Structure formats: structure tokens, C-alpha cells
Amino acid sequence: MLSPASQETIRATLPAVGAAIGDITKLFYSKMFADHPELERDLFNRGNQKQGDQQRALAGAIAAFATLQLDPDKERQHAILSRIANKHASLGIEPDQYWVVHKYLFAAIVEVLGDAVTPEVAQAWDEVYWLMANTLIAMEAGLYEAAGVEVGKVWREVRVAERIHQSTDTVSFVLTSTDGSDLPTFVPGQYLSVGVNLPDGARQIRQYSLSSAPAHGDWRITVKRIAERNLEDGTIPAGEVSNFLYNNVFENDILSVSTPFGDLTLADDDAPLLLVSAGIGCTPMIGMLNHLAEREDGRQVSVVHADRSPSYHAHRLELTELIGRLPSAAMHRWYEDLGVRNPEADLKAGRADLDGLDIAPGTRAYLCGPLPFMLGMREALLAKDIPAENIHYEVFGPDSWAGAPSPA
Numbered sequence: 001m002l003s004p005a006s007q008e009t010i011r012a013t014l015p016a017v018g019a020a021i022g023d024i025t026k027l028f029y030s031k032m033f034a035d036h037p038e039l040e041r042d043l044f045n046r047g048n049q050k051q052g053d054q055q056r057a058l059a060g061a062i063a064a065f066a067t068l069q070l071d072p073d074k075e076r077q078h079a080i081l082s083r084i085a086n087k088h089a090s091l092g093i094e095p096d097q098y099w100v101v102h103k104y105l106f107a108a109i110v111e112v113l114g115d116a117v118t119p120e121v122a123q124a125w126d127e128v129y130w131l132m133a134n135t136l137i138a139m140e141a142g143l144y145e146a147a148g149v150e151v152g153k154v155w156r157e158v159r160v161a162e163r164i165h166q167s168t169d170t171v172s173f174v175l176t177s178t179d180g181s182d183l184p185t186f187v188p189g190q191y192l193s194v195g196v197n198l199p200d201g202a203r204q205i206r207q208y209s210l211s212s213a214p215a216h217g218d219w220r221i222t223v224k225r226i227a228e229r230n231l232e233d234g235t236i237p238a239g240e241v242s243n244f245l246y247n248n249v250f251e252n253d254i255l256s257v258s259t260p261f262g263d264l265t266l267a268d269d270d271a272p273l274l275l276v277s278a279g280i281g282c283t284p285m286i287g288m289l290n291h292l293a294e295r296e297d298g299r300q301v302s303v304v305h306a307d308r309s310p311s312y313h314a315h316r317l318e319l320t321e322l323i324g325r326l327p328s329a330a331m332h333r334w335y336e337d338l339g340v341r342n343p344e345a346d347l348k349a350g351r352a353d354l355d356g357l358d359i360a361p362g363t364r365a366y367l368c369g370p371l372p373f374m375l376g377m378r379e380a381l382l383a384k385d386i387p388a389e390n391i392h393y394e395v396f397g398p399d400s401w402a403g404a405p406s407p408a
């Protein structure tokens with residue numbers, strides 16, 4: 001809880017800081033990386049930095065957190081911080097590193113806002129920072145403890161037991177321990193961080209959702225390689241880590257991965273489920289479905305999946321098999337290009353929509369796919385009277401949605 005004096009100062013300066021927060025976070029990263037190039041090379045996702053996604057996520061989170069100190073909403077605050085804490089834990093972030101971020105963030109605030117940063121203003125924002133940082137540190141400590149690891153010690157080597165081609169551009173890797181022991185269990189929907197040493201000497205880290213059931217002592221991830229795209233206004237480079245994994249990692253190779261973390265997890269209840277995914281966003285859903293199928297779960301499960309075409313659909317056959325194994329499950333597949341296949345009952349051409357779908361009362365919906373897709377689906381679900389608290393989502397990148405002024 002902020003002190004009353006700081007609350008007043010934050011209320012008075014929030015509009016100015018909020019308006020400048022984008023510039024502040026940009027400058028923060030450039031200052032921090034100038035002094036600590038190893039952080040940009042080996043910890044932060046340099047693809048996100050180039051695109052500005054991480055800057056936007058950080059700015060949104062700080063602005064949202066400060067606003068929530070004036071107008072508290074415990075659940076929203078928890079949702080925002082839990083997503084960050086899980087990402088931090090999957091990277092092995094440690095408490096001492098919060099001093100590094102503090103130093104460059106405040107240097108950036110002073111440089112951007114100039115004389116407006118009086119000692120009083122600096123002190124109030126310092127309080128906000130440490131309130132946020134200490135809450136994150138405590139949540140991260142809880143996550144490390146629950147995972148049975150020492151603070152920050154999340155990395156382990158695993159062996160690639162199998163490499164399976166899934167669809168155009170996607171491969172799965174089944175991962176086992178290097179000593180034959182069982183890998184730790186996880187909750188369906190969680191992800192791993194994978195760290196790879198790239199040819200230029202950088203160690204880049206990305207997250208991949210677990211597409212297997214938690215019960216077998218091994219882990220499976222499915223990676224979509226992102227190809228170079230030629231657009232009218234230039235070329236967008238290929239994805240670094242996804243292509244590295246796709247092109248270079250084969251059976252018996254050793255990978256460096258984190259313990260599983262993540263807060264888009266299957267709730268421990270028997271609510272009817274609606275799993276909505278697009279493209280590679282199917283991976284957490286396939287993990288959840290594998291788990292449900294192994295438990296012969298009888299609840300109502302509806303799966304909506306959208307993809308470019310059947311040949312791009314990762315886990316296409318597995319999805320059909322999993323639906324077949326669940327007593328009350330149905331799927332609805334939408335392909336932008338159906339080719340010359342005859343439409344089947346569940347197979348439609350075009351972009352996914354939920355219009356004809358009956359949704360049972362009390363349904364929990366899980367969404368994963370590109371942000372515009374999820375926004376559209378969320379809107380459609382709200383229109384069908386699914387309460388916002390029953391709609392859960394995962395963004396395959398920095399979550400700039402969580403900190404957005406009105407959580408869409």
C-alpha cells in the first residue's frame with residue numbers, strides 16, 4: 001500500500017508519467033543494454049526489443065500498476081503480476097537484478113521528465129517501483145519454491161528423445177532427462193523457456209508451451225519456425241530461435257531448458273471447456289486435451305481451431321484422435337484455405353467465428369493465438385454472456401494486453 005503522501009504525488013504526476021512512459025522504457029532499455037550488453041545478448045529477447053513489444057509490455061505494466069495503487073483492484077493486479085512473475089521465473093530472474101533495473105529506469109525517468117522530477121516525485125515513484133518489485137520478488141520466490149528449485153536456478157539440460165515433423169513449418173521435440181530420471185511434472189497449459197547458443201555468440205531464450213500430458217516424466221514442445229517475409233516495404237527477418245531449433249536440433253541433442261512455469265493453466269475443476277486457438281496457439285490446448293483424455297474426463301469440451309490450411313495445422317491428426325477419446329468433446333476446425341477437400345461437419349472454410357456454437361453455462365474459455373484473433377474471440381464470448389473472469393488467454397510474446405487500460 002502506498003503512503004498517503006505518495007498517493008497524492010502519484011495521482012498528480014500519473015498523466016505526465018503515463019504520457020511519457022513509452023519514451024521512458026525505450027530509453028531505459030538502451031541505457032541498461034549500453035552498460036550491460038550481456039543482458040541484451042543472453043537474457044532479453046532481442047526480437048522483441050527490435051519490434052518494441054517488450055518496451056510496450058513494461059510501460060503498460062508500470063502504468064497499470066501505478067493506476068491500481070490509486071484505484072485498487074486486487075484481482076487485476078494479481079493477474080498482471082502473476083503473468084510477469086511466471087515469465088521472470090522461467091528465465092531465472094533473481095532479486096538482486098531488480099537493483100539493476102531500478103538504476104536505469106530511474107535514470108531514464110529523470111532524463112525524460114527533467115525538472116518535473118522533484119525529490120518528492122522521485123520518492124513517490126521509487127515507492128511504486130519497490131512495491132511492484134517486492135511483490136514480484138515474493139511471487140517469484142513462491143514459484144521457485146513450488147517448483148522445488150533454488151531462487152533463479154531453473155535451468156537444466158535435457159535430451160531430445162524424438163523429433164517429430166508435425167506440419168508445414170512445425171516440429172515437436174520430446175525431451176527426457178539426461179540421467180533417465182523423470183522430469184518434473186507441470187500443469188497443463190504451462191511452458192518452458194529454451195535457451196540456445198546462436199552462431200553470433202548470443203544465448204537467446206524463448207518460451208514454448210508443453211504440448212504433452214504431464215504424467216509421463218518427459219516433456220514435449222512444438223516449435224513453429226518463422227520464415228523470412230518479403231513485404232512491399234521491406235524484408236522481415238526470419239525468427240532466430242525457432243529456425244535454429246527447426247534447422248539444427250535432432251534426436252539425442254542436448255537442449256538447455258527451464259523448469260515449467262506459466263499461469264494459463266487448466267483450472268482444477270470440472271467446468272465445461274472451450275479451447276479456442278489459431279495456428280501454433282494450439283500447443284497449450286493440445287497439452288490440456290492430452291491430460292483430459294488420459295483422465296477420460298467426461299465434461300463437455302469444445303475445441304475451435306483456426307489455421308491457414310490442413311497442411312499448416314500442427315497436431316491435426318492428434319487433435320482428431322484426442323477428441324475421439326473424450327466422451328463429450330466436439331471440434332470445429334476453420335481453414336482459410338480448405339483446398340479441394342469436401343467440407344465435413346466440423347470443417348469449414350474461412351475465418352473462425354463462434355456464431356453457431358452452443359456454449360454451456362459456466363464454461364471456461366481458453367484462448368491462444370495472435371492478439372487480434374483473441375480480441376475478436378473474446379468479444380464474441382462476452383456477447384454470448386461468458387463472464388470475463390471465465391476467459392483466459394496466453395500471448396505468445398510479451399503480454400501488452402494485460403497492462404492495457406481496459407483489459408480487452
Ligand SMILES: Cc1cc2nc3c(=O)[nH]c(=O)nc-3n(C[C@H](O)[C@H](O)[C@H](O)COP(=O)(O)OP(=O)(O)OC[C@H]3O[C@@H](n4cnc5c(N)ncnc54)[C@H](O)[C@@H]3O)c2cc1C
Nearest residue numbers: 047206207208209222223224237239240241242283396397
Ligand atoms: C508463453 C509462451 C508460449 C509460447 N509457446 C510457443 C509454442 O508452443 N510454439 C511456438 O512455436 N512458439 C511459442 N511461443 C513463441 C516463441 O516463444 C517465440 O516467440 C517464437 O518461436 C519466435 O521466436 P524466434 O526467435 O524464432 O523469433 P524472433 O527472432 O524472436 O522474432 C520474432 C518475430 O519478430 C520478427 N522480427 C525479427 N526482427 C525484426 C525486425 N527487425 N523488424 C520486424 N520484425 C522483426 C520475426 O520475423 C518474428 O516474426 C510462445 C511464447 C510465449 C511467450
Ligand code: HEM
Nearest residue numbers: 043044045048054057058061084087097098101133398399
Ligand atoms: C519492477 C520491475 C519489473 C517489471 C515491472 C517488469 C516487467 C516485465 C514485463 C511486463 C514483462 C513482459 C511479461 C510478459 O511476457 O508478458 C517482463 C519480461 C521480462 N523481464 Fe521484467 N520486469 C521487472 C524486472 C525485471 C528484472 C529485474 C529483470 C532482470 C534483469 C527482468 C527481465 C525480464 C526479461 C528478460 C523478460 C522477458 C523479455 C522478453 O521476452 O522480451 N525484469 N518484465
